[in-house]
Amino acid sequence: MVRRAVAVELEVTRELNKLLYSVESAYLGIVREVVEYAVTNNVTNPTQLHRLFYSKYRQEYPSLNSQLVIQAIRQASEIAKSFIEKKRRGLVSKPYPEVRSVSIRFTEIAWNYRQFTGSIAPVRIAISPISTGKRGRASKKLEIWLKPHRRFWQYWWKVLTGEAELASTLIVKRRLNRWYAVFIFELKPREEKPQSVVAFDINENTVAVGKIDIKTTVSKVTDWNRQYVTPELYMIRTDFGKLARRYGAIRNKIIDRLKPGFVLPNGNYVNVTNTREYRKCVKRLREGIRKVSRVRQVANELTKTPAVIITEELGDNPQESMINEIKGNETRHRIKQTPFKAVEKAVEDKALERGSKLFHVSAYRNSRVCPMHFVKLERTDDWHMLQCSLGHYVHRDYASILNMAWKTTLEAWTKGVWWDLKREKMNWKVREGDSNPIIPYSIVQYLWYVLMIFTASFEQSPAMLARGAPMNPAGGANEGWGRAPPTPS
Numbered sequence: 001m002v003r004r005a006v007a008v009e010l011e012v013t014r015e016l017n018k019l020l021y022s023v024e025s026a027y028l029g030i031v032r033e034v035v036e037y038a039v040t041n042n043v044t045n046p047t048q049l050h051r052l053f054y055s056k057y058r059q060e061y062p063s064l065n066s067q068l069v070i071q072a073i074r075q076a077s078e079i080a081k082s083f084i085e086k087k088r089r090g091l092v093s094k095p096y097p098e099v100r101s102v103s104i105r106f107t108e109i110a111w112n113y114r115q116f117t118g119s120i121a122p123v124r125i126a127i128s129p130i131s132t133g134k135r136g137r138a139s140k141k142l143e144i145w146l147k148p149h150r151r152f153w154q155y156w157w158k159v160l161t162g163e164a165e166l167a168s169t170l171i172v173k174r175r176l177n178r179w180y181a182v183f184i185f186e187l188k189p190r191e192e193k194p195q196s197v198v199a200f201d202i203n204e205n206t207v208a209v210g211k212i213d214i215k216t217t218v219s220k221v222t223d224w225n226r227q228y229v230t231p232e233l234y235m236i237r238t239d240f241g242k243l244a245r246r247y248g249a250i251r252n253k254i255i256d257r258l259k260p261g262f263v264l265p266n267g268n269y270v271n272v273t274n275t276r277e278y279r280k281c282v283k284r285l286r287e288g289i290r291k292v293s294r295v296r297q298v299a300n301e302l303t304k305t306p307a308v309i310i311t312e313e314l315g316d317n318p319q320e321s322m323i324n325e326i327k328g329n330e331t332r333h334r335i336k337q338t339p340f341k342a343v344e345k346a347v348e349d350k351a352l353e354r355g356s357k358l359f360h361v362s363a364y365r366n367s368r369v370c371p372m373h374f375v376k377l378e379r380t381d382d383w384h385m386l387q388c389s390l391g392h393y394v395h396r397d398y399a400s401i402l403n404m405a406w407k408t409t410l411e412a413w414t415k416g417v418w419w420d421l422k423r424e425k426m427n428w429k430v431r432e433g434d435s436n437p438i439i440p441y442s443i444v445q446y447l448w449y450v451l452m453i454f455t456a457s458f459e460q461s462p463a464m465l466a467r468g469a470p471m472n473p474a475g476g477a478n479e480g481w482g483r484a485p486p487t488p489s
C-alpha cells in the first residue's frame, strides 16, 4: 500500500486559533509526560500506558475530547518505542526524547470523516477537539474551511475514481502560525505488465542504470541485429557528494564568521554549531530540500514505465560499510551525506505506485567480477576502472549493474557470482531471503538471453565497456548505444 500525505491549510479565525493552540498544548503536555514515563520505566505497550494514564488526563483536561487523550497516549507510546530502539542501537545520548511538536490525530469519530468522503468536492472539515458532555461523549463540532490546492484535488479525484482511499485518521498540525489538515491517501498499487528490466546502483555522485526493454519477444530478437538487444547503460548525475562538499565549505565559512561572537572569557570558543544563529543560517541553505528533489528526480526516471527494478540489498547502514573501504575525512563525510536509503525508499515507493516491482539482489561481489567473462576484476590507477584478467577494462558501476542483472538468472548465479575465485566455499546463506519468484519466469529467460548475447558480442569488441562515449550518450537516456536502428539480417 502506498501512502501519500497531503497538507491543506486551514482558514482559521482568531478565536479558533486560540482554541487550537490550547488543544495543542494540552495534547503536547500529555505526549511529553507519557513519553518520559514510558522511557524511564521501559513501558511502551499502548494498552498498558492507556490503563495507567487515561483517567488521570481525563480529569486533568476535562474539556479535551477523550478521543484526543487516547490518541496522545498512543502517539507517546510510538515515540517512546522508536526512541528506545534508537538508544539500543546507540544512536542517541539523551535520557529521553525531546518532544517539540505534535500532530493532533483525529480518528474517524472525532471529525466528519463519513460526511467528508461522501462529498464530491469537500471544502470544509468539522473536527471535535472539545468535549461538552460529562463523560466526554458529547462534543462540539467546529467547522473549518480548507484552502485546497491542486495536489489535494488530484488525490481527491483518485478517491472519486476508486484509485485511492482517504484514511480515516485526520492529522491537524501547526507550522509556525499556520494550521494544516493533513489527509492521508492510500493509493491502490497498480498491476501492470513490466515493459523493461532496470538495474540501478547508487553511488556518491551518480546513479548507474542498466535498462533492457521487453518490447520484443525472444523469438523476434533472434532475427535482429545483436546490438539492438544489448542493455542500455547510462548514468544519472546526482552530485550528492559534490553537494555535500560545497555545503560543507559554506558551513565552515558560516562558523568562521560567527566564531568571533562566541568567545568565552578564557579565550576559548563556544561550539558554534550548537547556537541558534548557526542553525538559522544553515536552515537558509536549503541543503535538505535540494537533496530531496534530486532523490525524487532519480525515482521518477527509474520508474517511468512499469518495470522489474533490480537493485542491491543495502544493509542497515550502507554508508558505514562503504566508509570502511575509504580513508580520508572529507571523503568519509561525503559518503555519509549520500542518501542511499532515501533513494532506495523513493524508488520503492514510486515503483509500487506505478506498477513496477522492486527486486533486491545481494551486494556480493557486484563490482569484483567481470560480467562478461566471470573472472576476477583487478583494480587500476583509476578507482572507477577495473581490469578483467582477460585484458579489457570495465567501468566499476557498469560491472556492478550487469552483475546485478545476472543475479536474477539462476544459471549465472553460480557462474558469475559464485565462481570459485578464491576457492571460497559457496556462501549459500547470502542467496536466501526474498529470492527470485517475484520476477516472472519469462522475463528471467529474456534477461538471460539478452545478457548472453551481450556477452557474446563482447568478444568482438572487447573494449566496449571501457569507452566513455557510448555509455553516456549526450544527455539522452534513451539513445541506447547511439547507433542506427536495427535492420533485419
Ligand SMILES: [Zn+2]
Binding pocket: 370, 371, 372, 373, 374, 375, 388, 389, 390, 392
Ligand atoms: Zn572480462
